[in-house]
Amino acid sequence: MPVLDISGLRRRFGDLVALDGLSFTVASGVVTGFLGPNGAGKTTTMRAIFGLVDLDEGDIRVDGHPVDAARRQRFGYMPEERGLYPTMKILDQVEYFGRLHGLSRADARSKGAEWLTRLGLEGREDAKVDELSHGNQQRVQLATALVHDPDILILDEPLSGLDPTGIDDIGAIIVERAREGRAVVFSSHQLDLVENLCDVVTIIDHGRVVAHGTVDELASAGQPRLTVRVEGDREGRWAASLPGVTVSEINGGEVRLVLEDHVDTDLVLSAARAAGRVTEFSLHRRRLSEVFRESLS
Amino acid sequence: MSLPRHVIAPAIAVLAASGALLRRSRRRQRSRNPRPASTREWTRHPVGLVAGREIRQRLRSRSFSISVLITVVAVAAIIVIPSFHHTSALRVRVGVAPGTPSATSALITRDAHALGVVTTITSFPSVSALESALHRSVDLAVLSSQELLTYGGLGASGSSGSNFLTSLSLSLGQASALSAAHLSPSQLQTLQSAHPFRIVALHPPTPRRSVDPLALVGVIVMFMMVNQYAQWILLGVMEEKSSRVVEVLLSGLRPVEMIGGKVSGIGFVALLQGGLTIASALIASYAVGSPLVQTHASWTLAALILWFLLGYVFYSWVFAAVGSMVERIDQAQSLALPFSLPLFAGYIYSIFEASSTTVSTLYRALAYFPPTALFAMPTLVSRGDVGPLGFSVSVAIDLVTTVLVARLAAGIYRRAILHTGSRVRWGDVLRRGR
Incomplete structure (x- = not known):
């Protein structure tokens, strides 16, 4: 109430x-x-x-x-x-x-x-x-x-x-x-x-x-998100040129990505593997900090 | 006896007006701000709670104790010290030689009484004994040779001793002449019962009024107290603003309750100090027989107390508004200065007028101007220079002005008190809204 x-x-x-x-x-x-x-x-x-x-x-x-x-x-x-x-x-x-x-x-x-x-x-x-x-x-x-x-x-x-x-x-x-x-x-x-x-x-x-x-x-609202960690690329340079993918946060080698609806996650995984050994690759929910930033933008 | 009316009628009017204002305020508050029945008692009312905190904090403070001590001692000193310089009655030891007229002792006693001189008269068996006693046990010798002998006079010209000596010399000379005239008893009685001519002036000058010491002391004490307690209000409001506690307070209180509680609490402390000061003044006056306690003193005192309250409330609201606009003591001093000037001017002018024999027209006008009336009106009352109507009008003007000032001050307070950082500008707080 x-x-x-x-x-x-x-x-x-x-x-x-x-x-x-x-x-x-x-x-x-x-x-x-x-x-x-x-x-x-x-x-x-x-x-x-x-x-x-x-x-x-x-x-x-x-x-x-x-x-x-x-x-x-x-x-x-x-x-x-x-x-x-x-x-x-x-x-x-x-x-x-x-x-x-x-x-x-x-x-x-x-x-x-x-x-x-x-x-x-x-x-x-x-x-x-x-x-x-x-x-x-x-x-x-x-x-x-x-x-x-x-x-x-x-x-x-x-x-x-x-x-x-x-x-x-x-x-x-x-x-x-x-x-x-x-x-x-x-x-x-x-x-x-x-x-x-x-x-x-x-x-x-x-x-x-x-x-x-x-x-x-x-x-849980909004576009799909991925957390990816690639050895040897702590800045997520590998993801910068992927179409339909936006780097939202980089934190200690952990790169958080926002995917447009049409983006295939397998293609993202392939691009990550091409950059180095992938130690983490998971779908995740938005953090409140991301909600905050995206709401203001 | 017109003085009682000067005070009683306005006092009734003040009480009636205060009661009406209080009832109206309560009605408005109840309609805006209903509170549980159990919180309606004074001690649980927000104004009472704020006042209670002020009273507790102020009574515990060292500055209050010092201030009370200084005021009480200063007032007692003002009353007592002059009595040290008050000349007591002159005592003259008079020796009378044998052979002086029989009426000599009676004339000595009569003249001494008329001039406030105390005499002890001793008859000596011989002139030589009297002359040898002169200066040791006798101040003045009356000889049968129609001479008055002193060792070095009885005081400077114009003193009571000198006047007594001159008067006695004339009296004894006249008595001797009358005795030598061999008048009949009825003629002698006629001459002795002679009355001086009555002096009548067709255009008598304005009688010189003596200075009322109670009004003078009262104005001084009132200035000290109003100035001190209005400053407390200013600094208290400023402290609440600079410590930011006011935002928490105002989340549960209205600004008028906040200032009202502060004014009431500090006002109570001020009355406590005033009561102690008056008590010490009365005790000191009775102890030394000071002219401070006169027939009409109680009415002057009542006028002083009434105008202290009116003046304190008026200046408290003004200084509360000033305090809400500043966060530092230097800002407070510069912003408060224009509002302190009438207080200082009224005080200094009143000291001058209370000590003079006539009252200027400007001073009479200032008795109807609320920022200065607190000093001028009690002074006029003590002199009998104002009637009941004039007194009542002045009280009414002050009450109405204080209500208007309080409304304006509450508005300024609520707009300025949460503004932090730079000093608040007058233009900002005089606009509507916060």
Whole structure:
């Protein structure tokens, strides 16, 4: 069931068109990746959901109702530019944000302590934000977004700047929230992580949606793809002149090819053998990075 | 007794207007922003939560403790120090030689009382004994030879001692002359009960009004506090912008709730400091018998408190808007300067006017101009230079202006607060939309 319905958003900043009729829906129970190049309109869209940006046109609804301040109480937000009070103790800070979202003092404090423990900050409740590392500040920021158990969680670049352990911890929480029936939207430029964590992906560019669907749908759509590895030709020069074949990625000798529908894979294999010993030759699905690049092109 | 009306009527009007504005604001908020019934109590209302955080943070800060200490000590010092220089009553030890007229002691006591001089009178058995006591145990000797002897005078010309000496000399001379005239008792009584002529001026000059020390001290303290707490608002808003926490806050709060909470919380802290300052001033005044505590002091004090609140709220919204446009202290200082000028000008002009005997027309006009009324109107009240109507009009102008300024400031805040990087231009924030 779609819980967040974003419809026809338009917003100009002077001559710059930030949002150009942007529409998509976010369902509960799934993790939605919200992708796009820098300046595509991701942050403007997220701010618009929270009423932080005035729209020229468009409508944002939750379960069919316009988003108002009361409904935003049930949202959790982690903005791209992290923001916490530098000299406030972290548990006091999480409690404060919990209370701003309607929790009682006791609930906000106990849930805040639970989240800090879950995020690996047990014993540091009385530390001030500016005494923490960047990664731990990011964990506190996530705790402030989660403390009131929001129905809709909107996270702008939640994984940037984290070490692998931090990415695993926060990634697990993002997926867990969705599995518990919440709607989770997050943006990231780390496309491999998005592919692993997300169920649905929305890609925008110039304020418009250019691709939307489940990760499986997007990966299996489009033209056939081959992964070929030929000893002695790490740059895939052998494939450059094949008609109907485009080299999409070269990664450590692994050459990823996009084939036009009429191309015979046997002919491709023959060309590869002619260049050297073939150690890998397989059909594959599109990676999200390929979906992203192809959607933008 | 007109002063009570100066304050009571406007105070009722202020309370009524505030109540109406609050009810209207609540109705509008409920229609726009319905909240669960359990969150309607003040302590769980967003404005209350923001205010509570401000109060906790500010009361814990060292700057608040230092500021309160400085203000309390400074005000007490302003009251107490002048009392050290206050001259106590002059004490004169008078020795009377044998053979002086019988009315001598009565005349000494009468003249001393009239000039505020305290005397102790001692009769000596001989002139030689009196002369030998002079300077050691006697300051002034009255001799039967119609002479007054002192060792070196009783003070400089114009002092109470010198005046007492001149007055006593005349009194004793007149008494001696009357005694020598051998008048009948009724003639003597007629002369002694003589009254001076009444002096009547057909065009009397404007009476010189004394400076009200409470208004003077009040204006100084009010300037210090409004300036300090408005700066706190500015720096608090700027800190929330530069630390980016404001984006998270505004995802759950409206800008007007955000600023309203900040203004309320810091306002509470300001009132706390004001209360401590007033308490210390009253204690110091009663302790040293300062003229600060006069008959009408309570009404001047009420006017000062009312105008402190009005002025603080007015400047808080202005400085909140300025704080939302900057991220660095140097930017804040340059942008806030034009808005600080009326505050400084009104303060300096009020110090000048509170110390003068007459009030200029320009100053009266400034009492109706919200940026300067906070200083000018209490000063006029303390002098009895404004009626209830004028006071009420000034309060009404200030309230209406503050509401308009608050709306404009909230608009500027919501357009500017998320703009980071370069300083926000006025043209950008005065346009509609964000």
